[in-house]
Amino acid sequence: MKQKPFSFRQIEWWFITIIFLAIVLSNILSVNIDYLTRGNDLRMNRYIANIFLPLILYGAFYFVHMKIIPQYLLDRKKSKLIIYSLLVFFVSLALSMPFYFGANYGDHPFMPFYFSAVAIYLSYLLLVYIFKRLILDHSPKDYSFYNIIRLITLYLFTMLFLLKMQKYYWDLLLVVYMIVLPAILAVSIYNFLLVYQYEKSGRNGEARAYYWLLPALVAIIFIVIGIGGRSLEPLIAGAICILLMMLVVLPLSNLLFRKYDDFLGQISTLSLQVDQGAANLDFLRSQINPHFLFNALNTLYGTALQETAERTGEGIQKLGDMMRFMLHENHQDTIPVEREREYLLNYVDLQLLRLQDQENIDITFLPGETPCSGMIAPMLLVPFVENAFKHGISFRKKSWIKISLRCLEGSVHLDVNNSIHRKDADDPEYKASGIGLENVRQRLKLLYGDRNELVVRENEMEFFVHLSIKLK
Incomplete structure (x- = not known):
């Protein structure tokens, strides 16, 4: 509350x-x-x-x-x-x-x-x-x-x-709403604060005293009304109210209180597990000293430039940018779309460095000229491109990958079309994967609901993905 x-x-x-x-x-x-x-x-x-x-x-x-x-x-x-x-x-x-x-x-x-x-x-x-x-x-x-x-x-x-x-x-409904429901609520609050809480803390004597004080107070109220009106009807109504209170309202309210405590206990346990998981993740992250890694990459980058190995230096620089993204931004709830786009550019550039001498591989990448604006959950675009390079490249057969990224006002659109080359079971890449497509599909459903459109089609020759996300 x-x-x-x-x-x-x-x-x-x-x-x-x-x-x-x-x-x-x-x-x-x-x-x-x-x-x-x-x-x-x-x-x-x-x-x-x-x-x-x-x-x-x-x-x-x-x-x-x-x-x-x-x-x-x-x-x-x-x-x-x-x-x-x-x-x-x-x-x-x-x-x-x-x-x-x-x-x-x-x-x-x-x-x-x-x-x-x-x-x-x-x-x-x-x-x-x-x-x-x-x-x-x-x-x-x-x-x-x-x-x-x-x-x-x-x-x-x-x-x-x-x-x-x-x-x-029917008039009785108004009586129930204006008198009976507030009375039940008042009894339940009384029971929670002065009976259940004392009993829960081990103060059983005080809990019993307050438990029996409640029907006594109700009885006194109806007796006074009966004496004032010189009628037995208030006494009968009071007896019925006390029976209902002792046999129905109090047991049911105690049951609800216990269920609520059990629910809070489950939440506390789950929170503890989440905290432990976060602590383990922080521990694993701490094992990789980012400053050491970046300093080492900078050293390698400088060495590559001294040796006029421009492709090597460029690859090291882009790898450093990607690692910085993974360490500092990937765990955030949302990031600027432009940062996701930059990560995608670095990823494709690294792949081009690896594959640019292969004559049977055709890669077309249209990253869009308009800068992207808005915020997006991280790692929603890259898995589809990663999947294209994983399953769409063969060094022996004709292969192609076509990627188009467009940023409009309030939305981002990604189209990926690639050839399909199924990996053998003994291929090292067969089980290798980044973030699975099913994982991305679930994240899109949870985070964007009907504000995203994901179309996936495939046949024996090629695989096609269209993703549109309406940004908040």
Whole structure:
């Protein structure tokens, strides 16, 4: 709760879904069928309206809250947000009218219940936006206050919605929402802070005292109400509440608390394993002293130039640039696209140095003249080129590799086309590989989702890859 804000879109969806499900079910079950069939048509019309009007409202909420707004947060296209929102508004309004007027809930062309629901929803979105700007823009270290404020806001606005819609559902639902749920929440918080935590820390005596104090307090409250009203009904209601609390609420809340502790324990174990893995990686990196390697490469580069071995010097220089990239940038979440492009250029240049005297090998590389802008996850482009040189080169057969890299505003595009020469099982290159293509495919799916397009085709003669990535 302290580390990050809750995923409120999912919380809101579940919360509203449960509320509307309760409304629809209560409206279905709260009326006797004989009562409907023996009455006039208005009873049946209202019965049907009380089922379909909430469903239409819920459908409108779902499309706006779970589809249109998330899409807007991705592409930031206000025109789409406005058009689709208005479309949902007018369609749901038109669908609601026959049920509303058929049930004789009113004759106003602009149905008050519908516009009240829309106003409540828009007010909630506006208040949430204000909270985000006031709290999240300052990147707080503790998100507890923000999370609590959002949960309270969600509860209050839902209660406001139920109060405005009270005419269209069973009254008991409002009683449950306004009294029963807060009471269950209060008992659960009491149990967590004063019973479960003390029991967990080994202070069993205090835990038992607070455990029995709770039903005693509830009993006193209902006894006072019964005496004041001179009635036995509060005493009976109090006894039922105490039984439900002791037999249902407290055991279930304890079960949830234990599950939550187990979940935190698993997270702690996984975090420890990740930390150990990172420590091992840092240890392995420390075994390769980068300063020593770069100094050695610089020495070799200088020696090659003194001996007029220009190709050797050029290869050493490019290898040094690649090693610097692998040691300092490859472990970052994102890097400038231009750095990934430079690594790709160095890799291809090294391969050209190795293969340029081979007459049966044709290599075409179009790196693009426009500098690349934006950020990208590292090592997403090179594996496809590496794969082309691994499987597309033969010193005995005609071979070709064609590589095209294009950087546009907000996107990068790579095309690789190469001949295929299958390696024998005893070939040293058969099992050698860099980052596997399947690994890259999974990374693309996780990091870019539907903002990437990967097309892979092959036949007996050649292999083709097209990759497009929309950058953030």
